[in-house]
Amino acid sequence: MIAKELQDEVYNCIKCGLCLMxxxxxxxxxxxxxxxxxxxxxxxxxxxxxxxPSANFNRILYTCLLCETCTVNCPSGLKxxxxxxxxxxxxxxxxxxxxxxxLLFSLLSGERLLPFFMQWGGSMGNLxxxxxxxxxxxxxxxxxxxxxxxxxxxxxxVPEVVTVAAPKGRVLxxxxxxxxxxxEDVGRSALAILKRLNIEVILPQGQMCCGLPIFLAGARESAxxxxxxxxxxxxxxxxxxxxxxxxxxxxxxxxEYVHILEERGENADAAKALSKKVMDISQYLDKxxxxxxxxxxxxxxxxxDPCHLARSQGIREEPRRLLQQIPGLEFVEMAxxxxxxxxxxxxxxxxxxxxAGITGNKVRAIKDTGANLVASGCPGxxxxxxxxxxEEAAEVVHPVxxxxxxxx
Amino acid sequence: MVDAELLKSLEAIVGSARIKTSREDLLTYSYxxxxxxxxxxxxxxxxxxxxxxxxxKLANERGVPVTPRGSGTNLSGxxxxxxxxxxxxxxxxxxxxxxxxxxxxxxxxxxxxxAEFQKEVExxxxxxxxxxxxxxxxxxxxxxxxxxxxxxxxxxxxxRDYLLGLEVVLPSGEAMNTGGVTAKDVTGxxxxxxxxxxEGTLAVVTKIIVRLLPKPKTxxxxxxxxxxxxDAGTTVAKIIEAGIIPASLELMDNQIIKAVEDFAHLxxxxxxxAVLLIDVDGDPEIVEKQAKVVxxxxxxxxxxxxxxxxxxxxxxxxxxxxxxVFGAVARLRPTCIVEDATVPVSMLxxxxxxxxxxxxRNRVQIAVVAHAGDGNLxxxxxxxxxxxxxxxxxxxxxxxxxxxxxSLGGTLSGEHGxxxxxxxxxxxxxxxxVMAMTRAIKKAFDSKGILNPGSFLEYAE
Ligand SMILES: Cc1cc2nc3c(=O)[nH]c(=O)nc-3n(C[C@H](O)[C@H](O)[C@H](O)COP(=O)(O)OP(=O)(O)OC[C@H]3O[C@@H](n4cnc5c(N)ncnc54)[C@H](O)[C@@H]3O)c2cc1C
Ligand code: SF4
Ligand code: SF4
Numbered sequence: 070m071i072a073k074e075l076q077d078e079v080y081n082c083i084k085c086g087l088c089l090m091x092x093x094x095x096x097x098x099x100x101x102x103x104x105x106x107x108x109x110x111x112x113x114x115x116x117x118x119x120x121x122p123s124a125n126f127n128r129i130l131y132t133c134l135l136c137e138t139c140t141v142n143c144p145s146g147l148k149x150x151x152x153x154x155x156x157x158x159x160x161x162x163x164x165x166x167x168x169x170x171x172l173l174f175s176l177l178s179g180e181r182l183l184p185f186f187m188q189w190g191g192s193m194g195n196l197x198x199x200x201x202x203x204x205x206x207x208x209x210x211x212x213x214x215x216x217x218x219x220x221x222x223x224x225x226x227v228p229e230v231v232t233v234a235a236p237k238g239r240v241l242x243x244x245x246x247x248x249x250x251x252x253e254d255v256g257r258s259a260l261a262i263l264k265r266l267n268i269e270v271i272l273p274q275g276q277m278c279c280g281l282p283i284f285l286a287g288a289r290e291s292a293x294x295x296x297x298x299x300x301x302x303x304x305x306x307x308x309x310x311x312x313x314x315x316x317x318x319x320x321x322x323x324x325e326y327v328h329i330l331e332e333r334g335e336n337a338d339a340a341k342a343l344s345k346k347v348m349d350i351s352q353y354l355d356k357x358x359x360x361x362x363x364x365x366x367x368x369x370x371x372x373x374d375p376c377h378l379a380r381s382q383g384i385r386e387e388p389r390r391l392l393q394q395i396p397g398l399e400f401v402e403m404a405x406x407x408x409x410x411x412x413x414x415x416x417x418x419x420x421x422x423x424x425a426g427i428t429g430n431k432v433r434a435i436k437d438t439g440a441n442l443v444a445s446g447c448p449g450x451x452x453x454x455x456x457x458x459x460e461e462a463a464e465v466v467h468p469v470x471x472x473x474x475x476x477x
Numbered sequence: 478m479v480d481a482e483l484l485k486s487l488e489a490i491v492g493s494a495r496i497k498t499s500r501e502d503l504l505t506y507s508y509x510x511x512x513x514x515x516x517x518x519x520x521x522x523x524x525x526x527x528x529x530x531x532x533x534k535l536a537n538e539r540g541v542p543v544t545p546r547g548s549g550t551n552l553s554g555x556x557x558x559x560x561x562x563x564x565x566x567x568x569x570x571x572x573x574x575x576x577x578x579x580x581x582x583x584x585x586x587x588x589x590x591x592a593e594f595q596k597e598v599e600x601x602x603x604x605x606x607x608x609x610x611x612x613x614x615x616x617x618x619x620x621x622x623x624x625x626x627x628x629x630x631x632x633x634x635x636x637r638d639y640l641l642g643l644e645v646v647l648p649s650g651e652a653m654n655t656g657g658v659t660a661k662d663v664t665g666x667x668x669x670x671x672x673x674x675x676e677g678t679l680a681v682v683t684k685i686i687v688r689l690l691p692k693p694k695t696x697x698x699x700x701x702x703x704x705x706x707x708d709a710g711t712t713v714a715k716i717i718e719a720g721i722i723p724a725s726l727e728l729m730d731n732q733i734i735k736a737v738e739d740f741a742h743l744x745x746x747x748x749x750x751a752v753l754l755i756d757v758d759g760d761p762e763i764v765e766k767q768a769k770v771v772x773x774x775x776x777x778x779x780x781x782x783x784x785x786x787x788x789x790x791x792x793x794x795x796x797x798x799x800x801x802v803f804g805a806v807a808r809l810r811p812t813c814i815v816e817d818a819t820v821p822v823s824m825l826x827x828x829x830x831x832x833x834x835x836x837x838r839n840r841v842q843i844a845v846v847a848h849a850g851d852g853n854l855x856x857x858x859x860x861x862x863x864x865x866x867x868x869x870x871x872x873x874x875x876x877x878x879x880x881x882x883x884s885l886g887g888t889l890s891g892e893h894g895x896x897x898x899x900x901x902x903x904x905x906x907x908x909x910x911v912m913a914m915t916r917a918i919k920k921a922f923d924s925k926g927i928l929n930p931g932s933f934l935e936y937a938e
Contacts, residue, residue: 083510086614087613090593090613099569101502102501114504125501145808
C-alpha cells in the first residue's frame with residue numbers, strides 16, 4: 070500500500086491548477102488527465118475506492134516524465150512526483166510491465182547485464198546498429214543516432230583504485246550504467262581532472278545499476294537488490310565523497326534510496342549516511358579553482374538542466390560555473406534551460422509524439438543560441454537531445470568532457 | 478441525456494481525438510479551483526467557431542447542458558457541470574491570431590493562456606495589463622468571462638477595460654460579432670461588456686479583441702513594514718489623496734507575514750501588523766519622483782522600515798514576499814478557500830480588523846492579503862473540507878463577513894465571481910428588480926437555459 074502520509078497528500082491539493090502549464094506533458098496535450106492536477110485527483114478517487122485502477126488510468130499514470138516540475142511549483146507543497154511514483158508501484162502489482170521493460174529491468178537489476186553487454190557491445194552490437202535502416206526510430210531518436218556502446222565496459226578499462234602520488238583527497242566513483250556501457254569518455258574525463266587535482270579515485274568492483282530507472286517504472290521490488298548491494302559498497306567512512314557523473318544516479322543515491330526504504334518500513338540509516346556523502350561531480354569540482362590548469366577552448370557552449378539535477382538535487386549553478394571557468398569558451402543561456410528535454414526514462418519510447426513536441430522546443434531553444442556545444446550532466450538528456458538535434462547542429466557533452474579537453 | 482446517437486454526431490464534429498468520454502477523463506473535468514464537484518457526460522475540445530456552432534446547435538435542439546471551460550482555475554465553481562452534459566473546453570483553441578502594432582490591438586482565440594500572450598506582446602514593446610495571480614495558467618476566455626482583475630487593478634483596471642470586441646456563438650448555434658477594433662464605439666448596446674463577466678451563462682466566446690498599451694519604461698518597488706495596521710491604512714489613503722496612482726498596492730496582514738517568513742525566510746519581522754508593497758511605473762523621471770514621495774509618505778506615517786528598490790532585480794526580490802503568499806499559506810492546512818469581498822478603499826483597514834474579529838470569534842483560521850489600492854480583500858480561509866463541524870464555522874464566518882462588506886457599500890465579489898460559491902448571497906446585494914432584469918437578459922440569450930445551467934441564477938444548495 071501507499072504510505073499513509075503520501076495518501077494524505079491528495080487532500081492537500083487545492084485544485085488551483087497552477088501546475089497545468091508548467092507541466093511539459095500537459096502543455097503538449099492540453100487535456101486535464103495529462104496534468105498533475107488531473108493525476109492527483111484521479112489518485113484521490115482511487116484511494117477513496119470511487120474509481121477502479123483501470124488500464125486507462127494506468128496509461129494516464131505513465132503519461133508523465135516524472136520531471137518533478139509539478140512538485141517544485143505546487144503552492145500547497147504537494148510531493149506530486151512521490152505520489153505518482155508510489156502509485157506506479159501499486160499499479161505494477163496489478164498490471165505487469167510490458168515484456169520489453171521487464172527484459173530491460175531484469176538486465177539492469179541482474180548480474181546478467183555484464184556478459185550481455187560484453188557480447189553485444191564488443192562484437193555485433195555496434196555493427197547491427199550501424200546496419201539498421203535509416204528510417205527506424207527508437208521513440209523519437211533515429212536508430213543511427215543512438216550512441217554506440219563502449220567496446221569494453223568502462224570499469225574494466227581502468228584499475229579499481231586510481232592512485233596518485235601525494236593524494237589530497239580520496240573519493241569513490243559511482244560510474245552508473247551510462248558511463249560504464251555507453252559514454253566511456255565521460256568516465257575518462259572525470260578521472261583525468263581528478264588526477265590533475267591529486268585525488269585518489271576508487272571505482273568499487275561489483276557496483277550495480279543505481280536502480281532508479283527500474284523503480285521509476287514502478288518495479289520497486291526488482292530494484293531492492295541493487296539498492297542493498299550499492300549501499301554495501303559505497304557507504305564507507307574512509308572517503309571524502311561519493312561522486313556520480315549522472316543526474317539520475319545522484320538523485321537515486323541522495324534521495325530515492327532513503328524514500329524507498331522508509332516507505333517500506335525498513336531501516337534507512339545506511340542510506341541516509343550515504344546520502345550525505347554523495348556529490349554530483351559538478352558539485353565536487355566546483356570547490357576547486359581550475360583556471361590555472363586550463364587552456365583556452367574555442368567555441369560557444371550552452372547548458373541544459375537535467376530534471377534530476379535541477380529539481381531533484383537543486384544543482385543549477387555549479388555546472389554553469391565550471392563551464393565559465395574555461396578560458397575562451399563563450400557561455401550562453403538558452404531559453405527554458407530547466408524545462409525537461411522530453412526524454413524521461415522510457416517515456417520517449419511510449420509517447421513518441423508528445424516527446425517529439427517537447428524535445429522540439431528544446432532543440433529550437435538550443436539552435437537559437439547558436440552554440441556549437443551543449444553541456445548536460447545527464448546521459449538520458451544527452452541521448453535525447455543529441456538524437457533529435459543532429460550532430461551537424463551541435464555536439465552534446467557532459468561538462469567534465471569540456472573541462473578535460475581544456476586541461477593543459 | 479447525452480445518448481449514443483448524440484455522441485456520434487458530436488464526434489463527427491470534432492473528430493475522435495478531441496472528444497473524451499472515459500470515466501477517468503470525465504472525473505478530471507468534474508472540478509475547478511472551487512470545492513464542489515459535478516461529473517460531465519462528455520468533454521469536447523473545439524478548435525474553430527464552426528465546430529462550436531455545430532455543437533451548440535445540437536445541444537440546444539436536445540436541451541443538453543453545455544458548460545464552457547478554460548483552464549478551470551476560477552474560484553467560484555463557474556466551470557463545473559452543475560447539471561451534467563457537455564464540457565466545452567477551450568484549451569486546444571489557443572492561437573494568437575494577430576498583433577496589430579499600428580492600431581495597438583490583438584486578436585486571440587479563447588484558449589490562449591494569459592501569460593503566454595503577455596510574453597508575446599512584450600517582445601515587441603507592448604503591454605497587456607490584466608494580471609490575475611493565475612495568469613500563468615488562466616485562459617484569455619476564462620479571464621474575459623470572469624472579468625478577472627489582479628494586482629495591477631488600481632492603475633490599469635481589469636480585463637473589461639481592455640476588451641474591444643468579441644466573436645461569440647449563442648446557445649442557438651448562431652455566431653455574432655460584438656464591438657470591433659476601434660477604441661471608441663457607441664453603436665448599439667454594449668454587448669461586449671455585458672458578456673464580459675457573465676461567467677459563461679450568456680454566450681460562448683470564440684474570439685477576443687483586446688486593446689494594448691505601450692510597455693511602461695521602468696518600475697520601482699517599495700516595501701514598508703508597519704507595527705500598526707492603521708498606519709498602513711493611513712499611508713494608503715495619503716498616497717491616493719496625493720494623486721499618485723501606483724501600479725500595484727498590496728497589503729499583507731500579520732498572519733500572512735508569519736506564514737511567508739516561515740516559508741521563505743526573507744527576514745520579515747514576525748510582530749509586524751502589516752506590510753505594504755507598492756509599485757510605481759512609467760517614465761524614469763516620473764517614477765523617480767513618485768518613488769521618493771511614496772517612500773516619504775510611508776516613513777511619515779509610521780512605517781518602521783522602508784525599502785526602495787534600485788533595480789529590476791531588486792524589484793523582483795521585494796516581490797518574492799508577495800508572490801510566496803499563496804504557496805506559504807496554502808500548505809498550512811489541507812483546504813484553502815480564497816474569499817474576495819470588496820469594500821470602499823477608505824474602509825480597508827477597518828475591514829481587515831473586522832475579519833480578525835470574525836475569525837477569532839468563530840475559531841476559523843484566516844490570513845488576509847488585499848489589493849489595498851482598490852479595496853479588494855483576499856481573506857485566505859484555512860480549513861479541512863473533510864471536517865463538517867469546522868466547515869460550518871467557516872460558512873458562518875463567510876456570511877458575517879459578506880454582511881459586513883455589504884453594509885459598508887461593498888460588493889460580494891471583487892473579481893472571483895459569483896458562480897455557485899456565492900449564489901446564495903446574491904439576493905442580499907441585488908434587488909428583486911435587478912434580479913428580474915438579469916433573468917430577462919439570460920432568457921434573451923439562452924431561451925432554453927442550456928448554457929452553464931445551475932450557475933448563479935438558478936443555483937440551489
Ligand atoms: C492561484 C489563483 C490565483 C487567482 N488570482 C486571481 C486574481 O488575482 N484575480 C482574479 O480576478 N482571479 C483570480 N483567480 C481566479 C481565476 O484564475 C480567474 O477567474 C480566471 O479568469 C479563470 O480563467 P480560466 O481559464 O481558468 O477559466 P475557467 O475557470 O475554466 O472558467 C471561468 C468561467 O468562464 C467560463 N468560460 C471559460 N471560457 C469560456 C468561453 N470561451 N466562452 C464562454 N465561457 C467561458 C466558464 O464557464 C466559467 O464560468 C485566481 C485563481 C487561482 C487558482
Ligand atoms: S499546483 Fe498543487 S495544489 Fe495546485 S492543482 Fe497542482 S497539485 Fe494541486
Ligand atoms: S512529473 Fe513532470 S510530466 Fe509528470 S505530471 Fe509532474 S510536471 Fe507533468
